[in-house]
Amino acid sequence: MHILILLLYILLLFTVVMxxxxxxxxxxxxxxxHMQVRMGPMEVGWHGLxxxxxxxxxxxxxxxxxxxxxxxLGFRLAPVVSLTAMVASLAVLxxxxxxxxxxxxxxxxxxxxxxxxxGYGVILAGWASNSKFSFLGGLRSxxxxxxYEIALGLSLVGVMLLSGSLNLSTIVEAQGGxxxxxxxxxxxxxxxVFFVAMLAETNRVPFDLPEAEAELVSGxxxxxxxxxxxxxxxxxxxxxxxxxxxxxxxFFGGWSGPFAVPYFPALWFVLKVYAFMFxxxxxxxxxxxxxxxxxxxxxxxxxxxLALANIVLTAVCKALF
Amino acid sequence: MQIQYKKKRNLLxxxxxxxxxQGMWLTLRxxxxxxxTLQYPHEQPNVRRGFRGQHALVRDPETHxxxxxGCMKCVxxxxxxxxxxxxxxxxxxxxxxxISAYHIDALRCVYCGYCAEVCPVNAIIxxxxxxxxxxxxxxxxxxxxxxxxxxxxxxxxQGEDLAQYVNPTWxxxxxxxxxxxxxxxxxxxxxxxxxxxxxxxxxxxSVQGQNR
Ligand code: SF4
Ligand code: SF4
Numbered sequence: 181m182h183i184l185i186l187l188l189y190i191l192l193l194f195t196v197v198m199x200x201x202x203x204x205x206x207x208x209x210x211x212x213x214h215m216q217v218r219m220g221p222m223e224v225g226w227h228g229l230x231x232x233x234x235x236x237x238x239x240x241x242x243x244x245x246x247x248x249x250x251x252x253l254g255f256r257l258a259p260v261v262s263l264t265a266m267v268a269s270l271a272v273l274x275x276x277x278x279x280x281x282x283x284x285x286x287x288x289x290x291x292x293x294x295x296x297x298x299g300y301g302v303i304l305a306g307w308a309s310n311s312k313f314s315f316l317g318g319l320r321s322x323x324x325x326x327x328y329e330i331a332l333g334l335s336l337v338g339v340m341l342l343s344g345s346l347n348l349s350t351i352v353e354a355q356g357g358x359x360x361x362x363x364x365x366x367x368x369x370x371x372x373v374f375f376v377a378m379l380a381e382t383n384r385v386p387f388d389l390p391e392a393e394a395e396l397v398s399g400x401x402x403x404x405x406x407x408x409x410x411x412x413x414x415x416x417x418x419x420x421x422x423x424x425x426x427x428x429x430x431f432f433g434g435w436s437g438p439f440a441v442p443y444f445p446a447l448w449f450v451l452k453v454y455a456f457m458f459x460x461x462x463x464x465x466x467x468x469x470x471x472x473x474x475x476x477x478x479x480x481x482x483x484x485x486l487a488l489a490n491i492v493l494t495a496v497c498k499a500l501f
Numbered sequence: 502m503q504i505q506y507k508k509k510r511n512l513l514x515x516x517x518x519x520x521x522x523q524g525m526w527l528t529l530r531x532x533x534x535x536x537x538t539l540q541y542p543h544e545q546p547n548v549r550r551g552f553r554g555q556h557a558l559v560r561d562p563e564t565h566x567x568x569x570x571g572c573m574k575c576v577x578x579x580x581x582x583x584x585x586x587x588x589x590x591x592x593x594x595x596x597x598x599x600i601s602a603y604h605i606d607a608l609r610c611v612y613c614g615y616c617a618e619v620c621p622v623n624a625i626i627x628x629x630x631x632x633x634x635x636x637x638x639x640x641x642x643x644x645x646x647x648x649x650x651x652x653x654x655x656x657x658x659q660g661e662d663l664a665q666y667v668n669p670t671w672x673x674x675x676x677x678x679x680x681x682x683x684x685x686x687x688x689x690x691x692x693x694x695x696x697x698x699x700x701x702x703x704x705x706x707s708v709q710g711q712n713r
Contacts, residue, residue, distance in 0.1 A: 213536070214531070217534055217537050217538075462525065462528065467521070
């Protein structure tokens with residue numbers, strides 16, 4: 181019985197997240213469109229509201245093309261690895277008090293592990309595609325994920341120190357549910373590092389080097405089409421969602437808001453995540469892409485030392501006060 | 502010429518990424534402006550007189566055929582060489598040229614408007630019609646009857662009288678009148694010629710309200 185209810189929850193969460201992913205693409209196209217004084221999708225449904233559904237159906241019914249010279253196993257496996265890893269990290273995210281699939285004590289580590297694993301999907305895709313563009317995209321992604329994973333992990337150590345736990349629900353509760361209690365204030369350096377590393381981790385502009393259209397056609401997903409491509413796409417958006425949720429939980433007090441909302445306690449959480457997503461998209465509409473060596477320099481010479489300094493600072497403060 | 506570079510940023514501006522903030526602020530402001538997109542099949546663009554679109558040969562109300570005198574100027578000036586004219590002389594009419602064929606290959610045309618500008622008798626014109634695609638190449642290579650028909654259709658659509666009609670492809674705005682052939686010195690409003698001419702940005706502003 182317990183298992184059945186859990187399965188039901190999983191199904192519910194998966195459906196809701198996938199719908200969110202679909203509409204995140206709509207949201208993104210609309211916002212970028214309006215920022216560029218265009219309109220974005222307008223034709224399917226009222227103001228293009230059904231566009232994501234149409235896109236999904238289109239991708240689903242496209243011919244499944246596997247180029248001749250690819251490594252078939254790796255080629256098939258890569259999108260699945262990406263998506264599974266990303267979706268798995270949803271399990272530990274607390275959306276509201278008690279609204280969490282697996283309330284485990286290593287929640288934060290689990291999210292890191294899974295987002296690191298998602299990088300494998302990209303690398304595998306680049307390797308298995310047997311094409312120079314995919315390969316270069318995969319290599320870049322590998323270097324990027326490795327260097328920014330460190331900064332991302334280190335930036336959250338301060339949060340761990342303050343809350344004394346790796347359990348995400350506990351981290352939210354440790355922030356006390358007040359405005360002043362949010363960790364963004366004591367941990368503003370960590371938030372800066374986290375934010376930049378988060379953009380790089382999800383391969384978003386200005387760190388979208390693995391799929392730089394201008395140089396690499398479409399990077400690691402060059403050889404993919406139809407549903408497999410869509411799966412990569414979904415993985416990217418789920419990744420955005422996960423990272424936004426992580427930022428919300430660790431720095432902005434998770435589900436707590438100015439007043440409690442009856443029946444839907446996750447409202448504040450969702451609003452905060454949407455705000456994060458908006459910033460993601462806003463940055464995409466504005467920033468040019470980083471050069472590769474600059475990216476590495478930023479990661480190793482600035483973010484990691486900053487995150488380390490922040491850990492020392494936090495630890496000293498915590499020991500003194 | 503002096504190039505105006507941006508001032509060098511100081512340490513504080515660098516630290517707080519002032520340039521990035523400026524860029525972000527710009528895009529955020531744009532988010533709340535009205536999009537300039539024209540939803541084409543649902544909304545029709547407001548095409549003004551002087552737009553260089555489909556070709557037509559003006560039908561002379563008296564002779565019911567073209568006014569072209571076969572001077573071949575348009576053929577010579579056409580940069581994409583898409584006009585072909587065949588002329589003949591009939592002994593009983595002396596030196597007068599008769600047009601026996603007039604072809605324009607609209608697929609090769611670059612819509613520069615030189616043919617209409619150079620024509621001394623205003624025989625050829627680029628009309629404002631722009632939506633005339635077809636399913637094969639042949640139907641976009643116009644011969645003389647088709648070009649004359651284009652004109653009839655266009656004139657009926659515009660509801661104008663040829664006697665008062667003047668098109669900027671014949672007599673571009675702001676050209677001095679002196680060197681023009683007599684046929685091109687058409688009566689035009691003051692803002693087309695001499696000191697009073699309004700071109701470029703001023704023209705765009707001046708016609709904004711007038712629906713043309
Ligand atoms: S508009 Fe230009 S290219 Fe077209 S027919 Fe006239 S002269 Fe030739
Ligand atoms: S320039 Fe005018 S008159 Fe001369 S051949 Fe061309 S259309 Fe005829």
